[in-house]
Amino acid sequence: MKTLSLCATLALLPASAFAQDATANLMGPDGSDMGRVTLTQTPNGVIVSLDAQGLDEGEHGFHVHETGACSPDFEAAGGHYNPTGAEHGMKNEAGAHAGDMPNIYANAEGGAKADAFLHDVSLEEGVEGTLFDDDGSAIIIHAQADTYEAEAGAGDRVACGIIGEN
Incomplete structure (x- = not known):
């Protein structure tokens, strides 16, 4: 009975109660500090916690991208993290990429x-x-909202951070 009680308690703890296994320091195109993302491994996936500033008001696409690079420009981060070759979009029956996350405001x-919670990624x-993996991964914030459809439509990349182990 104590085990069940402990598990129920752990399930209700905020993400900050777990060790943060990785971070990404976000920067703008001009190199300005735009905040931080922490990633925490759990038994069922990864919790992604964002604390950003310097964005335009409104919705923005928020994704894990396939390459751990932000320079020479944010295109160096490649496409969305997608190790299984899925299509894009949470509303797409054939989607979503493993790195697709809900829009932020x-x-x-x-x-x-x-x-956000990513079921299909790991920090192990x-x-x-x-x-x-061999070329790492990055976090990208886009200028506009993701459509959640097959075409993301989120526009320019306005913040980038390379995911690094703590």
């Missing part, structure tokens, strides 16, 4: 805080879906 001051090296 920046307030009038340009700040955004959000948590050498396992299927690891974000720490």
Whole structure:
């Protein structure tokens, strides 16, 4: 009975109660600090927690991208993280990419805080879906909202951070 009680308690703890296994420091195209993303491995996937600033007010696409690079420009991060070759979009029957996350919303001051959960990724090296493959992974925030359809339509990349192990 104590085990059940402990498991129920752990399930209700906020993401901050677990060790943060990886981080991505976000930067703007001009190199400015735009916040931080923390990633926490759980038994069922990865919790992604965003604390960003300097964004335009409104919705923005928020994704894990396939390459751990932000320079010479944010296109260096490649496409969405997609180790299984799925199509894009949470509304697409053939989607979504493993790195697709819900849109975030920046307030009038340009700040955004959000948590997302990715079932099909891992922070463990050498396992299927690891974000720490040979070329790493990055977090990208886009200028507009993702459509959640087959075509993302989220526009320019306005923030990028390379995911690094803690």
